[in-house]
Amino acid sequence: EAKRNRRGSIGIYEDRLTAESQKKMKLGVKLKNALANNVLEVHYQPQFDAVSHRLCGVEALARWTDPELGVIPPSDFIPVAEGTSLIEAVGEYVLERACRDGQEWLQRGYAPISVSVNISASQVRFGSFKSVLSKTLAETGFPAHNLQIEITESSYIERENEVTPLLKDLKDMGISIAIDDFGTGYSSFSYLREMPWDCIKIDRSFITDIPRDAQQCGLASTIIKLAKVMSFKVVAEGVETREQLDSLAAWGCDLIQGYYFSKALPKESLVALLPQRSETVAL
Ligand code: C2E
Ligand code: MG
Ligand code: MG
Ligand code: MG
16 A cells, blocks of 8 residues: 555565455355355374274364365365464364264264374464363363364474363363374474473384485484383374385384375265274273
8 A cells, every 4th residue: 555655665574565465364264154154174083003994083184165266275274274263163173073072972882093283383373272172172072082182293382371271171172182283393302301291293204214214203203212212102194105014114103194094084984994992992
């Protein structure tokens, strides 16, 4: 507007910025409507035991198809939501769905599995996350010890001071904590030691070149060893081949998530994979 006229030389740059922010604003409005109309979906990507290949858990992933724009990937709409309090709404929506679905599976007699929900560190900024969690668990009846919260290593590091006490509180509630995209966030050994984590999810970028690349193999196996020393569970993300699965299993990785076994599935399709109670309960 007035500013642009004053600084003519950066006019083109600002136009582009404006177009981009208008696109973001439009996406934000659409997302708000999608949430209000329950159009957002939650799909579940299974996690399998690396050795027995039994399904042990699922990760809840937001899915959005807009009538006008088609499929909008989370990598497009999560950053838009993160800029605003919409991220809280998305987070609550996914959490509520995941707990409701998880509780439904328990009630239908399937063996307990872990249900993992992503949270964005910027959600924490709005302060009410803990009470939303307690409320959702109480309302759905889903047991806290079957719920896992995932936070990316990089967003954790960005907001360490706010996030650490929150994660400790969640652990006290019985919820387990996973560090997502592990290895991409420059965390140091010294503070790995202190953290209230239960689980490390090795980022896909460390998995892709297994077993071809010796250095990649060394890194992945070392991360697994390190996690074991700290008594963390390890999930490998983005496992796409049998060779990757077998290497990771040999190195002691606990859980495998990736297209080799399954992409994220709508709950109707996931149910067919859920373990029967008799399979996992030792009598
Ligand atoms: P993430 O939490 O690391 O989720 C794993 C992503 O990797 C998912 O992408 C999944 O579909 C994809 N993936 C899984 N296995 C494979 C594989 O074998 N190969 C390849 N190439 N990709 C695989 P998606 O669903 O597009 O989600 C992307 C990111 O968006 C997620 O990364 C997460 O950070 C974020 N996200 C998704 N849903 C939510 C949500 O409800 N809340 C928040 N805060 N973030 C979310
Ligand atoms: Mg995740
Ligand atoms: Mg991840
Ligand atoms: Mg990721």
